Amino acid sequence: AHLDRIGAVDDAVHAFLHTDGAPALAAAAAVDAARAAGDDLPALAGVPIAVKDVVVTRGQPTTAGSRILADWVPPYDATLVTRLRAAGMPILGKTNMDEFAMGSSTEHSAFGPTRNPWDLDRIPGGSGGGSAAAVAAYEAPLAIGTDTGGSIRQPAAVTGTVGVKPTYGSVSRYGLIALASSLDQAGPCTRTVLDAALLHEVIGGHDPADSTSLPGEATGFVAAAHDGARRDLTGLRVGVVRELGGEGYQSEVRAAFDASVEALQRIGAEVVEVSCPSFDAALAAYYLILPAEASSNLAKFDGMRYGLRVEPSDGPVTAERVMAATRGAGFGDEAKRRIILGTYALSAGYYDAYYGSAQKVRTLIQRDFAAAFAEVDVLVSPTAPTTAFRLGEKLDDPMAMYLNDVATIPANLAGIPGISIPNGTDAAGLPTGFQILAPAREDARLYRVGA
Numbered sequence: 001a002h003l004d005r006i007g008a009v010d011d012a013v014h015a016f017l018h019t020d021g022a023p024a025l026a027a028a029a030a031v032d033a034a035r036a037a038g039d040d041l042p043a044l045a046g047v048p049i050a051v052k053d054v055v056v057t058r059g060q061p062t063t064a065g066s067r068i069l070a071d072w073v074p075p076y077d078a079t080l081v082t083r084l085r086a087a088g089m090p091i092l093g094k095t096n097m098d099e100f101a102m103g104s105s106t107e108h109s110a111f112g113p114t115r116n117p118w119d120l121d122r123i124p125g126g127s128g129g130g131s132a133a134a135v136a137a138y139e140a141p142l143a144i145g146t147d148t149g150g151s152i153r154q155p156a157a158v159t160g161t162v163g164v165k166p167t168y169g170s171v172s173r174y175g176l177i178a179l180a181s182s183l184d185q186a187g188p189c190t191r192t193v194l195d196a197a198l199l200h201e202v203i204g205g206h207d208p209a210d211s212t213s214l215p216g217e218a219t220g221f222v223a224a225a226h227d228g229a230r231r232d233l234t235g236l237r238v239g240v241v242r243e244l245g246g247e248g249y250q251s252e253v254r255a256a257f258d259a260s261v262e263a264l265q266r267i268g269a270e271v272v273e274v275s276c277p278s279f280d281a282a283l284a285a286y287y288l289i290l291p292a293e294a295s296s297n298l299a300k301f302d303g304m305r306y307g308l309r310v311e312p313s314d315g316p317v318t319a320e321r322v323m324a325a326t327r328g329a330g331f332g333d334e335a336k337r338r339i340i341l342g343t344y345a346l347s348a349g350y351y352d353a354y355y356g357s358a359q360k361v362r363t364l365i366q367r368d369f370a371a372a373f374a375e376v377d378v379l380v381s382p383t384a385p386t387t388a389f390r391l392g393e394k395l396d397d398p399m400a401m402y403l404n405d406v407a408t409i410p411a412n413l414a415g416i417p418g419i420s421i422p423n424g425t426d427a428a429g430l431p432t433g434f435q436i437l438a439p440a441r442e443d444a445r446l447y448r449v450g451a
């Protein structure tokens with residue numbers, strides 16, 4: 001049914017870069033056979049899923065939205081993909097994204113944008129717009145995204161779906177094509193909070209192949225979602241972040257947010273305003289740390305090890321000239337912009353002024369969170385400042401594009417978990433999102449309050 005739905009709507013939505021009907025049907029048939037044999041099956045066995053194209057899948061193309069990886073077929077599975085397969089979940093295909101997960105609209109994909117199913121002239125958010133759109137358009141019941149600065153939560157907000165960025169280290173990064181290694185985290189894109197909890201329990205838990213993976217199993221999320229569905233939050237302390245929701249936020253986004261805060265109060269939550277003053281510098285710090293790490297991570301695309309190789313059109317074929325020709329042809333404008341920004345921020349003469357300062361701001365943000373979580377159990381804000389904007393509207397203005405991430409970035413800088421849940425629509429009928437943040441390793445709170 002999902003493959004038929006993809007066939008019917010994906011020419012318009014373009015959520016997928018690549019679909020895999022035959023292996024998905026074979027995986028589904030294997031689950032049917034096991035069920036007929038009376039096997040005890042995992043909760044999501046037979047439920048199909050879409051996977052963001054930055055996650056490597058053995059034998060299936062993985063491009064990260066970049067021309068430089070256009071013909072690359074990975075020889076191995078990411079740990080989270082191994083876990084999906086072991087849980088009996090057929091993989092429908094790979095979803096579209098901004099090149100190397102750099103962007104907030106999916107317009108920086110080398111393979112054309114994804115469109116928002118709610119209004120095809122608008123963006124589905126980014127960088128994981130393909131995963132969010134696939135779920136919103138009922139092309140897949142579940143999807144995997146990655147969130148380095150908001151790329152799961154912001155697309156969820158503008159497509160009316162649920163998106164979770166787990167605690168850093170909670171889901172293995174083994175087999176994710178790295179954008180910024182200290183910020184990247186994979187997580188669920190779904191239509192309900194319970195679905196996200198079920199999926200998080202499948203993909204989460206310790207992985208010895210990822211040196212930053214936290215110890216322990218991923219459990220308690222489904223129970224927390226069921227607990228939350230009882231709609232009793234008596235005694236829960238909720239902090240509204242003063243710095244996230246004022247200037248620059250669309251008034252209808254703010255109004256929908258305020259209405260949901262009142263709803264939390266009605267079911268017993270105590271609401272207070274908290275201040276996190278360093279958040280005002282979060283965007284600036286992020287856009288130095290991320291390009292710095294990205295410029296290093298992208299150095300491996302040299303025209304020799306993976307994917308595209310372009311030889312210089314004239315003159316000698318030296319290693320350096322092949323690298324220059326390949327990277328010049330293979331990377332898009334946004335990737336080039338960030339490589340240049342990042343190498344500049346890391347250069348000897350500017351390191352202290354830029355990268356060093358940004359790392360200090362990162363520490364201040366972590367301290368703001370620590371102080372806030374000493375007072376409250378969860379923090380809340382609008383997920384994104386506006387509803388979905390029109391395709392092309394911010395493409396020529398990187399600063400305007402970066403401002404979409406203002407509410408989601410602090411969580412990545414601190415490594416804490418966050419969820420975006422659907423929060424009604426604006427006057428034009430476009431979805432808005434409600435963000436909940438919890439202390440590191442307290443992901444279960446997101447599922448309880450979110451549900």
Ligand code: GLN
Nearest residue numbers: 101102103148149150151
């Ligand atoms: N929009 C942010 C950026 O462009 C977030 C990216 C992400 O989470 N992958 O960096």
